[in-house]
Amino acid sequence: MTSEPRLVIAIDGPSGVGKSSTSHLVAQQLECDYLDSGSMYRALAVWCHHKHIDPADAGTVARTASYVDLEIVTNPIDFRIAISGVDLTDDLHRPEVSAIVSGYASNQRVREILNKQMRAIIADRGRIVVEGRDITTVVAPDADVRILLQADPRRRIARRQAQLGGALDPATVSEQVIGRDTADSANAQFKTPAPGVELIDSTMMSLDQVVAEVIALVPEEKRFPRG
Numbered sequence: 001m002t003s004e005p006r007l008v009i010a011i012d013g014p015s016g017v018g019k020s021s022t023s024h025l026v027a028q029q030l031e032c033d034y035l036d037s038g039s040m041y042r043a044l045a046v047w048c049h050h051k052h053i054d055p056a057d058a059g060t061v062a063r064t065a066s067y068v069d070l071e072i073v074t075n076p077i078d079f080r081i082a083i084s085g086v087d088l089t090d091d092l093h094r095p096e097v098s099a100i101v102s103g104y105a106s107n108q109r110v111r112e113i114l115n116k117q118m119r120a121i122i123a124d125r126g127r128i129v130v131e132g133r134d135i136t137t138v139v140a141p142d143a144d145v146r147i148l149l150q151a152d153p154r155r156r157i158a159r160r161q162a163q164l165g166g167a168l169d170p171a172t173v174s175e176q177v178i179g180r181d182t183a184d185s186a187n188a189q190f191k192t193p194a195p196g197v198e199l200i201d202s203t204m205m206s207l208d209q210v211v212a213e214v215i216a217l218v219p220e221e222k223r224f225p226r227g
Protein backbone atom coordinates (compact mmCIF):
# COMPACT_ATOMS: atom_id res chain seq x y z
CA MET A 1 0.00 0.00 0.00
CA THR A 2 1.17 3.49 -0.76
CA SER A 3 0.41 6.54 1.33
CA GLU A 4 1.27 8.94 -1.47
CA PRO A 5 -1.44 11.56 -1.99
CA ARG A 6 -3.40 11.08 -5.20
CA LEU A 7 -2.94 13.86 -7.70
CA VAL A 8 -4.41 14.40 -11.17
CA ILE A 9 -3.14 17.36 -13.22
CA ALA A 10 -4.96 18.03 -16.51
CA ILE A 11 -3.27 20.26 -19.09
CA ASP A 12 -4.97 21.23 -22.36
CA GLY A 13 -3.85 23.48 -25.17
CA PRO A 14 -3.22 23.76 -28.90
CA SER A 15 -0.25 22.28 -30.75
CA GLY A 16 3.13 23.92 -30.27
CA VAL A 17 2.20 25.54 -26.97
CA GLY A 18 4.70 23.53 -24.90
CA LYS A 19 2.24 21.10 -23.28
CA SER A 20 4.49 18.07 -23.62
CA SER A 21 7.67 19.71 -22.33
CA THR A 22 5.75 21.23 -19.43
CA SER A 23 3.87 18.04 -18.57
CA HIS A 24 7.02 15.89 -18.66
CA LEU A 25 8.86 18.19 -16.27
CA VAL A 26 5.92 18.62 -13.90
CA ALA A 27 5.45 14.84 -13.80
CA GLN A 28 9.13 14.27 -13.03
CA GLN A 29 9.28 16.95 -10.35
CA LEU A 30 6.12 15.77 -8.59
CA GLU A 31 6.84 12.04 -9.06
CA CYS A 32 3.80 11.48 -11.23
CA ASP A 33 3.00 9.24 -14.16
CA TYR A 34 2.48 10.98 -17.49
CA LEU A 35 -0.15 10.43 -20.16
CA ASP A 36 0.03 12.11 -23.55
CA SER A 37 -3.55 11.59 -24.78
CA GLY A 38 -2.66 12.90 -28.25
CA SER A 39 -0.32 9.95 -28.65
CA MET A 40 -3.31 7.60 -28.35
CA TYR A 41 -5.00 9.32 -31.30
CA ARG A 42 -1.69 9.36 -33.15
CA ALA A 43 -1.05 5.63 -32.54
CA LEU A 44 -4.52 4.77 -33.80
CA ALA A 45 -3.95 6.95 -36.88
CA VAL A 46 -0.64 5.18 -37.63
CA TRP A 47 -2.26 1.77 -37.20
CA CYS A 48 -5.27 2.58 -39.40
CA HIS A 49 -3.06 4.19 -42.02
CA HIS A 50 -0.90 1.06 -42.21
CA LYS A 51 -4.05 -1.03 -42.60
CA HIS A 52 -5.37 1.35 -45.31
CA ILE A 53 -8.38 2.30 -43.22
CA ASP A 54 -9.51 5.72 -44.37
CA PRO A 55 -10.62 8.21 -41.66
CA ALA A 56 -13.84 8.72 -43.68
CA ASP A 57 -14.73 5.07 -43.03
CA ALA A 58 -16.00 5.96 -39.56
CA GLY A 59 -17.46 2.53 -38.75
CA THR A 60 -14.26 0.61 -39.52
CA VAL A 61 -12.12 3.18 -37.68
CA ALA A 62 -14.35 2.88 -34.60
CA ARG A 63 -14.36 -0.92 -34.75
CA THR A 64 -10.57 -0.89 -35.00
CA ALA A 65 -10.32 1.40 -31.97
CA SER A 66 -12.57 -0.94 -30.01
CA TYR A 67 -10.63 -4.16 -30.65
CA VAL A 68 -6.97 -3.13 -30.81
CA ASP A 69 -4.90 -3.65 -27.71
CA LEU A 70 -3.43 -0.25 -26.84
CA GLU A 71 -0.54 -0.64 -24.39
CA ILE A 72 0.85 2.50 -22.78
CA VAL A 73 3.87 2.94 -20.52
CA THR A 74 3.14 6.11 -18.53
CA ASN A 75 6.71 6.75 -17.36
CA PRO A 76 7.50 10.46 -17.88
CA ILE A 77 11.09 9.75 -18.88
CA ASP A 78 10.23 6.84 -21.17
CA PHE A 79 6.64 7.23 -22.37
CA ARG A 80 5.85 4.45 -24.84
CA ILE A 81 2.81 3.30 -26.77
CA ALA A 82 2.18 0.09 -28.65
CA ILE A 83 -0.76 -1.42 -30.48
CA SER A 84 -1.17 -5.18 -30.43
CA GLY A 85 2.49 -5.60 -29.49
CA VAL A 86 3.92 -3.20 -32.10
CA ASP A 87 5.76 -0.26 -30.51
CA LEU A 88 4.68 2.85 -32.45
CA THR A 89 6.32 5.48 -30.23
CA ASP A 90 8.94 6.52 -32.75
CA ASP A 91 6.37 7.00 -35.55
CA LEU A 92 3.93 9.22 -33.69
CA HIS A 93 5.39 12.61 -34.52
CA ARG A 94 6.20 12.07 -38.18
CA PRO A 95 4.82 14.98 -40.27
CA GLU A 96 2.63 12.58 -42.28
CA VAL A 97 0.98 11.42 -39.04
CA SER A 98 0.41 15.01 -37.87
CA ALA A 99 -1.27 15.66 -41.22
CA ILE A 100 -3.85 12.86 -40.88
CA VAL A 101 -4.47 12.46 -37.15
CA SER A 102 -7.26 15.06 -36.82
CA GLY A 103 -9.35 13.05 -39.29
CA TYR A 104 -9.26 10.03 -36.96
CA ALA A 105 -9.69 12.15 -33.81
CA SER A 106 -12.93 13.60 -35.24
CA ASN A 107 -14.60 10.19 -34.96
CA GLN A 108 -16.96 10.52 -31.97
CA ARG A 109 -17.08 6.78 -31.27
CA VAL A 110 -13.25 6.71 -31.25
CA ARG A 111 -13.26 9.61 -28.79
CA GLU A 112 -15.62 7.71 -26.46
CA ILE A 113 -13.48 4.57 -26.62
CA LEU A 114 -10.19 6.38 -26.01
CA ASN A 115 -11.69 8.60 -23.29
CA LYS A 116 -12.78 5.46 -21.43
CA GLN A 117 -9.23 4.07 -21.65
CA MET A 118 -7.77 7.39 -20.46
CA ARG A 119 -10.12 7.43 -17.46
CA ALA A 120 -9.13 3.85 -16.59
CA ILE A 121 -5.42 4.80 -16.68
CA ILE A 122 -6.06 7.90 -14.55
CA ALA A 123 -8.00 5.85 -12.00
CA ASP A 124 -5.29 3.21 -11.88
CA ARG A 125 -2.29 5.52 -11.36
CA GLY A 126 -2.00 7.31 -8.04
CA ARG A 127 -0.43 10.46 -9.39
CA ILE A 128 -0.58 11.50 -13.02
CA VAL A 129 -0.20 14.46 -15.38
CA VAL A 130 -2.46 14.16 -18.44
CA GLU A 131 -2.19 16.42 -21.47
CA GLY A 132 -4.47 16.89 -24.46
CA ARG A 133 -7.30 19.00 -25.82
CA ASP A 134 -10.33 17.99 -23.74
CA ILE A 135 -8.81 16.60 -20.54
CA THR A 136 -9.89 19.55 -18.38
CA THR A 137 -13.43 19.48 -19.78
CA VAL A 138 -14.42 15.95 -20.85
CA VAL A 139 -11.90 13.31 -19.73
CA ALA A 140 -11.06 14.52 -16.21
CA PRO A 141 -13.22 17.52 -15.31
CA ASP A 142 -12.73 16.55 -11.64
CA ALA A 143 -8.90 16.70 -11.80
CA ASP A 144 -7.15 18.34 -8.82
CA VAL A 145 -5.54 20.92 -11.10
CA ARG A 146 -6.95 21.94 -14.50
CA ILE A 147 -4.93 24.18 -16.79
CA LEU A 148 -5.36 25.61 -20.26
CA LEU A 149 -2.00 26.51 -21.75
CA GLN A 150 -2.08 29.21 -24.42
CA ALA A 151 0.50 31.19 -26.39
CA ASP A 152 0.52 33.65 -29.24
CA PRO A 153 0.31 31.66 -32.52
CA ARG A 154 3.50 33.35 -33.78
CA ARG A 155 5.35 32.01 -30.75
CA ARG A 156 3.90 28.53 -31.28
CA ILE A 157 4.92 28.55 -34.94
CA ALA A 158 8.45 29.63 -33.98
CA ARG A 159 8.67 26.85 -31.39
CA ARG A 160 7.42 24.24 -33.84
CA GLN A 161 9.94 25.38 -36.38
CA ALA A 162 12.77 25.15 -33.87
CA GLN A 163 11.61 21.61 -32.95
CA LEU A 164 11.76 20.65 -36.63
CA GLY A 165 15.32 22.00 -36.76
CA GLY A 166 14.47 24.35 -39.62
CA ALA A 167 13.54 21.40 -41.87
CA LEU A 168 10.45 23.26 -43.14
CA ASP A 169 10.08 26.90 -44.16
CA PRO A 170 8.13 29.24 -41.83
CA ALA A 171 5.14 29.53 -44.19
CA THR A 172 4.66 25.74 -44.29
CA VAL A 173 5.01 25.41 -40.51
CA SER A 174 2.55 28.28 -40.04
CA GLU A 175 0.05 26.64 -42.38
CA GLN A 176 0.38 23.34 -40.49
CA VAL A 177 -0.01 24.87 -37.02
CA ILE A 178 -2.99 27.05 -37.95
CA GLY A 179 -4.54 24.27 -40.05
CA ARG A 180 -4.32 21.83 -37.13
CA ASP A 181 -5.82 24.42 -34.75
CA THR A 182 -8.82 24.66 -37.03
CA ALA A 183 -9.22 20.90 -37.50
CA ASP A 184 -8.65 20.11 -33.80
CA SER A 185 -11.01 22.79 -32.53
CA ALA A 186 -13.84 21.03 -34.36
CA ASN A 187 -13.24 18.04 -32.03
CA ALA A 188 -12.67 19.76 -28.69
CA GLN A 189 -12.99 23.22 -27.20
CA PHE A 190 -9.55 24.35 -26.05
CA LYS A 191 -9.48 28.01 -27.04
CA THR A 192 -10.95 29.46 -23.88
CA PRO A 193 -10.78 28.00 -20.37
CA ALA A 194 -13.92 26.28 -19.08
CA PRO A 195 -15.19 27.45 -15.66
CA GLY A 196 -12.66 26.55 -12.98
CA VAL A 197 -9.82 25.98 -15.47
CA GLU A 198 -6.72 28.13 -14.94
CA LEU A 199 -5.33 29.93 -17.99
CA ILE A 200 -1.54 30.14 -18.36
CA ASP A 201 -0.30 32.23 -21.27
CA SER A 202 3.25 31.08 -21.98
CA THR A 203 3.98 33.61 -24.76
CA MET A 204 6.48 35.56 -22.67
CA MET A 205 7.49 32.77 -20.27
CA SER A 206 10.38 30.32 -20.19
CA LEU A 207 9.65 26.61 -19.82
CA ASP A 208 10.91 26.72 -16.20
CA GLN A 209 8.52 29.56 -15.42
CA VAL A 210 5.55 27.66 -16.84
CA VAL A 211 6.52 24.55 -14.86
CA ALA A 212 6.82 26.61 -11.67
CA GLU A 213 3.42 28.18 -12.31
CA VAL A 214 1.78 24.79 -12.79
CA ILE A 215 3.36 23.42 -9.61
CA ALA A 216 2.27 26.52 -7.69
CA LEU A 217 -1.35 25.60 -8.52
CA VAL A 218 -1.01 22.17 -6.88
CA PRO A 219 -2.27 22.12 -3.29
CA GLU A 220 0.80 21.99 -1.06
CA GLU A 221 -0.16 18.74 0.68
CA LYS A 222 -0.27 17.00 -2.74
CA ARG A 223 3.01 18.34 -4.12
CA PHE A 224 5.47 15.99 -2.52
CA PRO A 225 4.56 12.34 -2.46
CA ARG A 226 6.57 11.54 0.61
CA GLY A 227 5.69 14.62 2.60
Ligand code: DC
Pocket: 015, 037, 038, 039, 041, 042, 101, 102, 105, 131, 132, 133, 134, 135, 184, 187, 188
Ligand atom coordinates in the same frame (compact mmCIF):
# COMPACT_ATOMS: atom_id res chain seq x y z
O1 DC B 1 -1.35 16.89 -28.97
P1 DC B 1 -1.11 16.18 -30.29
O2 DC B 1 -0.76 17.08 -31.42
O3 DC B 1 -0.12 15.06 -30.18
O4 DC B 1 -2.52 15.50 -30.64
C1 DC B 1 -2.68 14.65 -31.75
C2 DC B 1 -4.09 14.79 -32.30
O5 DC B 1 -5.05 14.28 -31.41
C3 DC B 1 -4.51 16.22 -32.64
O6 DC B 1 -5.17 16.20 -33.88
C4 DC B 1 -5.48 16.58 -31.56
C5 DC B 1 -6.04 15.26 -31.13
N1 DC B 1 -6.36 15.19 -29.71
C6 DC B 1 -7.68 15.30 -29.34
O7 DC B 1 -8.55 15.49 -30.20
N2 DC B 1 -8.00 15.18 -28.03
C7 DC B 1 -7.05 14.97 -27.10
N3 DC B 1 -7.39 14.85 -25.81
C8 DC B 1 -5.69 14.88 -27.48
C9 DC B 1 -5.38 15.01 -28.80
